[in-house]
Amino acid sequence: MSDHLVNAYQSLPVSFTHGDGCYLWDSEGKQYLDALSGISVTSLGHNYPALTSAIQEQAATLLHTSNLYSITWQQKLADLLCASADMDRVFFANSGAEANEAAIKLARLYGHQKNIDNPQIVVMQHAFHGRTMATLSATGSRKVQAGFEPLVSGFVRAPYNDIPSIEAIAENSRNVVAILVEPVQGEAGIVIPDPGYLSALRGICDSNNWLLMLDEIQSGMARSGKMFACQHEAVVPDVMTLAKALGNGVPIGACMTRGSAAEVFKPGNHGSTFGGNPFACRAAFTVLESMLENKIAENAEQRGQQLFCALQQGLANNQQVAEVRHLGLLVAVEMKIPCQELVMQALQQGLLINVTAESVIRLLPPLILSEAQGAEIASKLLACINQFTE
Numbered sequence: 001m002s003d004h005l006v007n008a009y010q011s012l013p014v015s016f017t018h019g020d021g022c023y024l025w026d027s028e029g030k031q032y033l034d035a036l037s038g039i040s041v042t043s044l045g046h047n048y049p050a051l052t053s054a055i056q057e058q059a060a061t062l063l064h065t066s067n068l069y070s071i072t073w074q075q076k077l078a079d080l081l082c083a084s085a086d087m088d089r090v091f092f093a094n095s096g097a098e099a100n101e102a103a104i105k106l107a108r109l110y111g112h113q114k115n116i117d118n119p120q121i122v123v124m125q126h127a128f129h130g131r132t133m134a135t136l137s138a139t140g141s142r143k144v145q146a147g148f149e150p151l152v153s154g155f156v157r158a159p160y161n162d163i164p165s166i167e168a169i170a171e172n173s174r175n176v177v178a179i180l181v182e183p184v185q186g187e188a189g190i191v192i193p194d195p196g197y198l199s200a201l202r203g204i205c206d207s208n209n210w211l212l213m214l215d216e217i218q219s220g221m222a223r224s225g226k227m228f229a230c231q232h233e234a235v236v237p238d239v240m241t242l243a244k245a246l247g248n249g250v251p252i253g254a255c256m257t258r259g260s261a262a263e264v265f266k267p268g269n270h271g272s273t274f275g276g277n278p279f280a281c282r283a284a285f286t287v288l289e290s291m292l293e294n295k296i297a298e299n300a301e302q303r304g305q306q307l308f309c310a311l312q313q314g315l316a317n318n319q320q321v322a323e324v325r326h327l328g329l330l331v332a333v334e335m336k337i338p339c340q341e342l343v344m345q346a347l348q349q350g351l352l353i354n355v356t357a358e359s360v361i362r363l364l365p366p367l368i369l370s371e372a373q374g375a376e377i378a379s380k381l382l383a384c385i386n387q388f389t390e
């Protein structure tokens with residue numbers, strides 16, 4: 001371990017040398033089944049052939065020019081993304097936090113264009129939107145915010161999955177311009193709202209001329225069993241942010257816009273040196289094209305159902321399990337007790353998992369998962385949980 005790294009992460013004592021499909025290998029040659037995908041990033045698995053060759057070819061052709069010039073792969077990616085999400089225009093960034101920064105700036109500008117001098121954005125309790133100053137201020141976790149005050153102002157907090165509280169804000173507040181919300185709260189522990197939640201938010205936004213801004217950074221790109229989680233309710237937002245699986249490991253973020261939200265940014269309002277570079281855009285184009293051609297969302301739906309059933313059945317008599325839940329391959333086992341040590345136990349068994357919100361086992365396996373690999377995840381995890389709670 002180098003002393004020269006900033007002490008920002010509590011990394012596990014394992015280092016991977018290479019990966020293929022749903023498997024990774026460490027420096028000792030031990031094989032692991034990846035049930036986390038680098039936290040919802042490598043959704044096409046490791047070393048996905050079409051992506052590997054597209055990246056190799058692009059690296060040998062052109063890495064970067066600048067947004068001072070038009071970038072063909074950026075345009076091709078924007079066209080395909082907009083067609084898939086029913087959106088109009090995209091701004092490309094390099095990460096999820098940056099995509100959300102773009103959304104927050106856009107909402108403020110939209111407010112000012114409507115002569116609202118102090119625009120407010122409704123955000124949710126337990127939300128996670130990133131670690132930059134604006135996005136950590138939008139995040140609903142004191143742990144993420146503590147020590148970084150003064151926070152960025154302009155956010156109004158509401159409970160998640162609670163429409164009456166949003167209606168109350170609509171009645172009492174004149175300065176709200178947008179709602180920023182995750183269709184499924186990932187970091188909070190795969191919290192899935194009631195059916196109808198997003199449609200109700202859409203309705204409130206329409207009645208009040210607010211923008212509905214969906215953070216699909218974790219839930220998007222086929223993970224939920226649809227290309228975008230909002231498509232489960234046929235809701236189309238005004239702004240949608242993406243990152244994580246969009247580049248399958250090549251850093252890229254996107255802030256997609258529709259209708260009047262698509263006309264807010266004008267030249268000079270926002271920008272990025274690296275955002276939308278030919279390399280990242282070609283990678284993301286290949287990812288999205290591969291996901292569409294190979295019906296990856298359908299596989300996510302089927303494997304999610306398989307994992308959910310296997311885990312629910314296997315844990316039915318375990319008194320320490322509060323709930324098993326899922327939307328596609330966003331899968332959670334909520335325990336009644338803190339269970340961080342399960343991560344290390346699973347690692348020893350050659351399985352990569354994550355625990356979030358202290359007591360929620362989070363599974364985000366590659367969406368190319370086979371039935372046999374789904375069964376392998378379930379049996380290894382069941383053994384770990386049952387041993388842990390014995």
Ligand SMILES: Cc1ncc(COP(=O)(O)O)c(C=O)c1O
Pocket residue numbers: 039095096097098100128129130131182186187215216217218219243244
């Ligand atoms: C819903 C959501 N929004 C935003 C982010 C931040 O993305 P990034 O780490 O790429 O800045 C994350 C990362 O976990 C996320 O899950």
